[in-house]
Amino acid sequence: MAERFDRIWHNARLATMRGDRPDLGELERGLIAARDGRIVYAGAQSDFPGDADATERIDCEGRWITPGLVDCHTHLVYGGNRAHEFELRLKGASYEEIARAGGGIVSTVAATRKATEPELVAGALPRLDALIGEGVTTVEIKSGYGLNTETEMRQLSAARHLGTKRPLAIRTSFLGAHALPPEADGDKDRYIDLVCNEMLPAVAQAGLADAVDAFMEGIAFSAEQTARIFRAARAVGLRVKLHADQLSNLGGAALAADFSALSADHLEHSDGAGAAAMAKAGTVAVLLPGAFYFIRETQKPPVEQFRSHGVRMALATDCNPGSSPLTSLLLAMNMGATLFRMTVTECIAGTTREGARALGLLDDTGTLEAGKWCDLAIWDIDRPAELVYRIGFNPLHSRVWRGR
């Protein structure tokens, strides 16, 4: 008897992103078959049994299929916005002046603390919908605009809630060590005590976080404070990630590697030693060209060092109200190529396979392979390079999440 499938996509061109190939794993006459939300077959149409039975058959008319896109670094849930600060900056105000006048990250913390969970969800939905509209099927969302237990948990809960409102997978990261809240009176060590002893255990207990992140930087937290948080994360069984070497080189990449971090992110100021440590630990480099662009950074991440050491590179939006108000992963790909000189293959891998790897989800998504979730993006393009080459154009034809 012929095997039964829920859905078959035929007459497609596939960018399977399989394995470690230096290319996209292209297949000209490809077919994908799914059952119970998982890919059962992704390969040549000619090798697929012609008598297979399916509830639905979709003729892709030669369109390209990539894995559904993965945005592996966002701060999508927050209150208010910072458009006014942007105007002030254009008139010449410095970041410090704005911060002293109650602006900056602290203003987003104030707005987030005031917002209810439904308000946070409603505020984030248009941003999430923009990502979904470009074929995104998995999004990571961080906390870090609450900076107290109650609001951090509300932010994470809102992030989880978004996954019940839209058909996509949400992964959450607890970023209590994002900035120092005003009530901490400048005492970073005491605030880190609170993060390690109260906030993180409460978040872990409630099952609200899939990973733990921190912002290691002169204006944020030191290597020692970051290591304390990472040890606390380890104690509750959570993997870590790090905002590392964004504005200066404090050795964040190497510290992240020391703790077998899933990823180290930003990395503009990282060096060869950091890249070598990351390669050895299997820590993914998450590059965030939207933040580089928006704060008009000039120091580029050491992409050539990452390549030569064999560090995997992912690309993400870093969607946040202060340094990267970006809700287009396609634009992030174009910026990865234009600003960081990443190749087309690196940009597409960075928003599929490597994004999944940076979230610890590679067994389940990020490539077109039997056994993985059937998360697909189907594109009206003639060659995959168009996903990277165009600016501000969305060629998505349709999106499939878990086989639908």
Ligand code: DI6
């Ligand atoms: N790095 C950044 O660029 C953002 N957070 C971080 O850790 C800035 C966040 C903000 O300004 O709201």
Ligand code: FE
């Ligand atoms: Fe970030």
